[in-house]
Every structure is written in structure tokens, then in C-alpha cells.
Amino acid sequence: MVRSEPRALQLNDQGQLKHFLTLDGLNKAILTDILDKADSFLSMGEQSVKKVPLLRGKTVVNLFFENSTRTRTTFELAAKRLSADVINLNIETSATSKGESLMDTLQNLEAMQSDMFIVRHCESGAAHFIAEHCTPNVAVINAGDGQHSHPTQAMLDMLTIRRSKGQFEGLKVAIVGDILHSRVARSQIHALNTLGVDEVRLIGPKTLVPSFFKEMGAKVFYELEQGLKDVDVIIMLRLQKERMQGALLPSESEFYRLYGLTESSLAWAKADAIVMHPGPINRGVEISSEVADGKHSVILNQVTNGIAVRMAVLSIAMSGQLQNKEKNETGANT
Amino acid sequence: MKILIKNGQVIDPSQDLNTVTDLYIEDEKIVAIGQSPSDFQADNIVDATGLWVLPGLIDLSVSLREPGYTQKGTIASETYAAAAAGITTLVCPPDTSPIVDTPAVAALIQDKAFEAGRTNVLPIGALTQGLEGKKLSNMVALTEAGCIAVSNHRHPLANTKILSRALEYAATHDLLVIFHADEHHLSNEGCAHEGLISTMHGLKGIPETAETIALARDLILIQKTGVKAHFARISCAKSVEMIADAKAQGLDVTADVALHNLLLTDDVLSSFDGHYHVLPPLRSDEDRLTLIEGIKSGVISAICSDHQPHEKMAKVAPFAATEPGMANMEVLLPLSMLLVDEGDIKLSTLLNCLTQGPANCLGIDAGTLKVGSYADLVLFNSTLKWTWSEETKRTKGTNSPWLNEAFSGKTITTYLAGKQVFPFV
Amino acid sequence: MNLDLERTLEKMSQELVAYCAHKNIENPIVVGIHSGGVWVAERLLASVNTSEPLATLDISFYRDDFTRAGLHPKVKQTLLPSTENRHIILVDDVLMSGRTIRAAMNEIFDFGRPSSISLAILYDLDKSELPIKADIVGEVIHLDSKQKIKLSGPEPLAVSLIQT
Numbered sequence: 049m050v051r052s053e054p055r056a057l058q059l060n061d062q063g064q065l066k067h068f069l070t071l072d073g074l075n076k077a078i079l080t081d082i083l084d085k086a087d088s089f090l091s092m093g094e095q096s097v098k099k100v101p102l103l104r105g106k107t108v109v110n111l112f113f114e115n116s117t118r119t120r121t122t123f124e125l126a127a128k129r130l131s132a133d134v135i136n137l138n139i140e141t142s143a144t145s146k147g148e149s150l151m152d153t154l155q156n157l158e159a160m161q162s163d164m165f166i167v168r169h170c171e172s173g174a175a176h177f178i179a180e181h182c183t184p185n186v187a188v189i190n191a192g193d194g195q196h197s198h199p200t201q202a203m204l205d206m207l208t209i210r211r212s213k214g215q216f217e218g219l220k221v222a223i224v225g226d227i228l229h230s231r232v233a234r235s236q237i238h239a240l241n242t243l244g245v246d247e248v249r250l251i252g253p254k255t256l257v258p259s260f261f262k263e264m265g266a267k268v269f270y271e272l273e274q275g276l277k278d279v280d281v282i283i284m285l286r287l288q289k290e291r292m293q294g295a296l297l298p299s300e301s302e303f304y305r306l307y308g309l310t311e312s313s314l315a316w317a318k319a320d321a322i323v324m325h326p327g328p329i330n331r332g333v334e335i336s337s338e339v340a341d342g343k344h345s346v347i348l349n350q351v352t353n354g355i356a357v358r359m360a361v362l363s364i365a366m367s368g369q370l371q372n373k374e375k376n377e378t379g380a381n382t
Numbered sequence: 383m384k385i386l387i388k389n390g391q392v393i394d395p396s397q398d399l400n401t402v403t404d405l406y407i408e409d410e411k412i413v414a415i416g417q418s419p420s421d422f423q424a425d426n427i428v429d430a431t432g433l434w435v436l437p438g439l440i441d442l443s444v445s446l447r448e449p450g451y452t453q454k455g456t457i458a459s460e461t462y463a464a465a466a467a468g469i470t471t472l473v474c475p476p477d478t479s480p481i482v483d484t485p486a487v488a489a490l491i492q493d494k495a496f497e498a499g500r501t502n503v504l505p506i507g508a509l510t511q512g513l514e515g516k517k518l519s520n521m522v523a524l525t526e527a528g529c530i531a532v533s534n535h536r537h538p539l540a541n542t543k544i545l546s547r548a549l550e551y552a553a554t555h556d557l558l559v560i561f562h563a564d565e566h567h568l569s570n571e572g573c574a575h576e577g578l579i580s581t582m583h584g585l586k587g588i589p590e591t592a593e594t595i596a597l598a599r600d601l602i603l604i605q606k607t608g609v610k611a612h613f614a615r616i617s618c619a620k621s622v623e624m625i626a627d628a629k630a631q632g633l634d635v636t637a638d639v640a641l642h643n644l645l646l647t648d649d650v651l652s653s654f655d656g657h658y659h660v661l662p663p664l665r666s667d668e669d670r671l672t673l674i675e676g677i678k679s680g681v682i683s684a685i686c687s688d689h690q691p692h693e694k695m696a697k698v699a700p701f702a703a704t705e706p707g708m709a710n711m712e713v714l715l716p717l718s719m720l721l722v723d724e725g726d727i728k729l730s731t732l733l734n735c736l737t738q739g740p741a742n743c744l745g746i747d748a749g750t751l752k753v754g755s756y757a758d759l760v761l762f763n764s765t766l767k768w769t770w771s772e773e774t775k776r777t778k779g780t781n782s783p784w785l786n787e788a789f790s791g792k793t794i795t796t797y798l799a800g801k802q803v804f805p806f807v
Numbered sequence: 808m809n810l811d812l813e814r815t816l817e818k819m820s821q822e823l824v825a826y827c828a829h830k831n832i833e834n835p836i837v838v839g840i841h842s843g844g845v846w847v848a849e850r851l852l853a854s855v856n857t858s859e860p861l862a863t864l865d866i867s868f869y870r871d872d873f874t875r876a877g878l879h880p881k882v883k884q885t886l887l888p889s890t891e892n893r894h895i896i897l898v899d900d901v902l903m904s905g906r907t908i909r910a911a912m913n914e915i916f917d918f919g920r921p922s923s924i925s926l927a928i929l930y931d932l933d934k935s936e937l938p939i940k941a942d943i944v945g946e947v948i949h950l951d952s953k954q955k956i957k958l959s960g961p962e963p964l965a966v967s968l969i970q971t
Binding site: 053054055072149150151169171172173174176177181193194195196197231234258260261263264 | 576577578581582583584585586652653654695698699700701702703
């Protein structure tokens, strides 16, 4: 019994994306293509007419099993700017909380005849599961699955880096905080290595940065000063309050003292280092207000870039599905 | 009823036997091998040319799912599958519903098995009431009702004091306790081996310390209480080392391993396929290879199927949300032959792990073709190519990664106490 | 066929001026379609009486072959002011099936409702698949199946006939 891995399932026969599940296994050409297309959508966003008809007539369904107004709204905006019809389903408030299985939910959705599902779910591998079990020709975009992957977030972070720094070669990039529970960090590590940065550094206490991450192509630091030395890009991760419960950390204040990005810790990095955060930021927990609002911060750019990247991903995946469908149909007819 | 099994390759690790010869059965027992007993007029002559004649296999863990979970399996379906696999004795765990913590449930299971008439079923009784780990169960009554051992399965004991007392009590009555070494606060909610693969895929990991810490504690308590002990489903390299050390120091413990831990590693998790969700989890290649070494050195003396049949939907969900367990029992022998084919284990060692080895772990007189034993035996065609398909399988479970795969080697006939139980006549 | 580019452009400029006068088109927006149409539009703009700077259009997002060909890798900038109540002179280098022009018109309409759109084409290959005709034509050219016409630029601006 052979099942497909996400990395294979998301590509069609011509090697184009037909789902967007994970950055693991995507080559530099595919990632660069996403960034280039996102750049075009960015310049479009500066004009008065922000809409293009690429997804006109297509139905995009936001399947959010985990609550997230911000991410859902950016996806909705991206889809609408592509002229798609968007439906929002907050499943956590409906059937599945009553115990309906994911499979049942999917089968009930079939009647809606959607073209694309944007999925956020608390289980790792959920987007892959949906891609495997939904009707054919539906593109599945992973908006975050458990602790596994958040590929669009990582790509908008890459776009932000490229727009600030020009290229990836020669960069030292540090990701700070709760790497263990972060799907964003995992996706970022794949992307940064594929796009060819010099060094990926992970900084945090041992409880939050287990050594297995070294095997993913990163250097692990337990001290902020050492980790930030000569770094070009600093990505701060959000620290969730639950971490205190599981005995992973003693308190927010101790974390802030040791790993928080303040003006003095920022000084250990390069003078022109940029500061990023996937949001929402916890001021005074992982980052100080001065830094978050300061001249090194590109956090607000990340938000704008997010819409453009999502527009690129949605169009690429839809195109990949349509080309796959056409190829199968012509193949069937010959 | 006199049966002559003629000209088969009789392989019996318990007698160091591997030769083409004849085997004589009278009523329920084996009366001779090789030389015909005087006045032996066979009622039935079975031509076993080209076939292996083996002791019936003994499987140390087969979930029959009855009572309580009949959508997953029944005593009838799973014992039929066992007979088709050449298994003549199987041990079933106490985690049915109701739990096997009263003699009535133990009796029910055995009665139904007897009715089905395909294989011997030895239930394990619960160590504590409801497997809750707080109050001792009536262990002696359970054993008198036919339970071969007691165990708390994979459920935690409330604390070490209670575990210690449970073992003292079992030792008082010379009962066999089966341990599933698992420190539940470390393994809690985990679904995969804690390592690079689980980390990369965001799957909650079960560290090896969850097994080794519990194992260390259990070994000390076994030493202290003198209880008869068997470790079930060892999965870590370190555990093999620890058990080897304990045995070297004179501690009389035995251990088994699930077949899938010898064939698979956590690499397969990249597909997020719930069919590979098992507890204890599939671990690293180093663990797998050390488990195989453990078999070669005798530290591990039994291989079991750890058969846990499920209905289809139990595995149709994202990985961590699937129910754990595989249902590989029906292909136990051809599947384990892969270890011999790849040169990892000798045939005699493998067969020992499926017959005499498990019999010794349980302390029962079985898994042998010695003259005078019950005629529990299997005729196996070691070269026959076949596909184990969904249409022809007998287990109710659909959850095996090897379903619809081609195999080399098939059970042809199974005898239970001299009576043919597969194919059913 | 006449491939004297400079002469053709000169002819087009004169015809365009006459056309605008005839149609009472004042202060039009001259819009070139990337890339060849932009180069031609730059040349025509010099003769047209307008205060409006050159506008450019990239039609990648409006193409009708998204299914087959996917998104184009490098999308150039669309620089277009509001088209509401304006006269548009749409310019492209080659008119073949007409689909590029259809896409360009869709895009123009997304920026507002123009008073009129007039089409100026350097080379009309007479192969339209849609009911689209140019108002100003540089040359009508008939190619056989093995021939292609290619404009290169912006400096020097040159046309070549290619045998495939």
C-alpha cells in the first residue's frame, strides 16, 4: 500500500504546484517563482484597481478548524482580489465540535462544488489528509496544520527578506523563541535553506529548541548574544502562555530577560539587521515596543507582503490544478 | 482418528529438527516422527511433499475485540484469521469491554473461542480493576478461570507503591505478570517516535525514555518481588541492552517484540499515513537493528503480531487522530520470513520466536512437535506466491500496510489437536 | 511586404492625427501593451496632441489561456490612470488572434468606463479569431506557417522576419 507524501502529492505531472501543503521538497525554482509572482501582485496593490480576473468564477472556501481572524482575512482578501467567490466556514463552531469527523465534513462539503479549500487545522498532516480525500481538481492550500507547516507565512517572510536585503546568499538568519511548537519556524527553515542563505540559527532554551532541529539544517544556540552575533535577519516567534503550564518555561519575565529582543540585544546583530515577527506580537514578552515599532522592524511590510504572496500561491495552485485537469481530459480523449 | 503427514519437511526448533520425514498423529497427539508406530493404520494420509511441517504458531498478542468492539473484530473472525495464518494458540489482551477483570469475561471469551473451534485462546487478566491502576483485581480467580497471565496492558498504575504491591501479590501466587514498559507522563498524547521525523512533521513525540525509565523501575521491582515477568512489545535499542544486562545478572525475564517494529522505522511517517500509527511507535533504524540483534542473542525470545484490527474509518483521519494499531496477524509467517530472506535472522531462530520461544515466555507446554505433545501443527508452502487481498482476507480489520500485497509463502493446512481447522471442513 | 519600419511609423502617426481630428478626440490616453506595443506607442505619442503621459498595460492577469499556460513568470507594470470618460488610444505591435486586445480592453474597463477606445496596430497579420479590427493599421502582412515577425527595441527599434 503506497501512500503519497505531501511533497509529492502537491505537484502535478509537470512538476507544478497543484496544492500548497509544505515547503519540504520544493526546489529553489518553485520558491523563487512564487516570490517573483508575489512581487507583481505587490505592485498591483499600489494601484487604484486592485482586482484581477484570474480566479473569476472560482469558489474558494476558507476551512478554518482553528480560529484565526487575521490569517483568514488575508486569505479572503487575496482570493477576492483575484475575483474569486469566497465562502468562510468556521468549522470549530459547527459540526466537528459535535464530533463529526473530518471525513464527514469533507463529504458534506462536496455538494458545494468548490475549486479551492484553504485549510487551517490543529492536527499535523490535516491539509495533506484533505488533499488526499477531497474531490479531484480541488486545490488545497495549507493555512497552518498543527505543528507541521505554515507555508504561506514562511513565503511572505521570504519575500520580506528578499525585498529588504536583495538576495538570500550570504545572509545569517536567526529564528528566536518557541521553535518546538512552531509550524512557521519549520516552514521557514526549509525555505531559508532551499533559497540558499548562509546560516539558519535557532535560539531559545533547550526545552523549546530540541537538538533534532540541527538535522533539519540549522545551528542551535541557547544564548541570545551568541546567536544574534552578526545576524542579518531576526525572526521573533510568538510565545504562548500555555508553555508555562507544561513546565517548558518558568515565566514570561524570565524569557523576556534572556531571549527578548530589545534595543540592547538588537545591538548584537548587524547594524542593518531587520526584525520580523509573524504576529500577533506580545510586547514585553518576546519583543520590546521600541524594537517592534523601530526602524529595523519590517513587521508591517510582512502584512502587505502576505496578501501578495497568497495571491501568487492561490493563482499558481489553481493553474496547476486546471492544467492537470486539462491534461487528464485530453489524455482520456486521445 | 489416525493421521499420517507424509514426506513433509519437519522443522521443529525445540528438537533441533529440520528434515524430510513422516509425522504420525493419533487422536489429539503426536505419537511418532520418522518411524511408524507398530499397527499404525492411517485413516487419513496427507501428502506434505514440498511443504514445511511446523509446530502451530503461538502469537502473544491478538486483540479479538470481543466483547465490546465487534465492529472491529469478533472472536469468530479473528480466530478464523489466526487459523488461516497457522496460529494454533493466541493470547488476547484484557482491554475488551467489559475488561477482563472478572472470571465471567474470561470464561465468555474462552467459551466463544471453543465454539468457533479454530485456535486455542489464552486470555490475559487485568492486573487492576478496570485497568485503572488503583485497586487490585481478583488475580487468582482470573487465573483459575483460564487467564494465562495478568497485566495492566498499556495503562498506567496510579503510583509505584500500588505497582509494587500488585507485583508482590502476583508473586505470592506465582502468577506471570506481563509488563508494557511505558512512563505515561512522558508518552502521554505522543503518537510517534521522538526524533527528526516527528519533529519535522510536527507529530507529538514519545521519547525513548518513556520506555526505558519504566523498564528500569520495573526491573528493580521484579528483582525485589521475585515475580515471574515478561516484557511485551519492546521497541528501543536501550531496552534490549537493559534487559540483556538484567538477564546477565541472573534475573529471569523474557521479552517479545512486535513484528512491525522489526520491519519498519519512523521514516514511513512522512506520508502522514495513519496505518503506521502504532503504540509503542515505530522507531529509528538503529532501534530496529538492535531489536533484531536482540533476537539473535536471545534477549528477545518471541515475535508477536500485536494484531489490533480496526474498522476502516478508525484510520481515515489526520495521523494523530487515527486509532493506533495494525492488523498483520494473518500474514505473520510470510511477513516474518522477510527477516530471513534479508539475511538478518536464521530460519531456526525465527521459527523459534514464533513457537517454542513464546511458549517458554508463557510457561506452557506448546510450540513443539515432540512426541506426546498435542498435534497443533501447520503445513506451510514456503515458495507459493499469493496476494493477501481485501476480498479473501479473514480478519475483520482493514488496517494493515501489507493488505493487497504479494507474498511468498502461504499456510496450506492448520491442525489443532489433530483436527483440521483450516481450511474448514 | 513593406518592412520599412520608420516609414510605417511615420504613416501611422499621420493617420492617427487625422483620425483624432475626424473623431473629435481630445487629450486621449495613449496606452501601449507590453512590450512591443509600448515601444510603438512611445513613437506615436510624439505626434498625438495630448498632455497625458504614456500609459502601459501588462495583460498577463487578463489572458484567456490561464488554464493552459498558467501565470506568466515576469509580469510588467500596468501604469494606467483612471479611464473614466476618457478617450483611449490602445497601441500594440502585432494583431493576430485578437485575444490580447480583448484582454487589454477588459483591463481598461476595470479602471473605469472610457468614452471610446481606438486601436492602432503596427502589423495586422489578418488572422483574427475574434471580431476585433484596428482603426489605424501600419501594414497588413500575410505570413505563411513557417514565418514569424518580431519587433526588437526600444533602441534601436527594428523589425525582422523570421523563418522557422
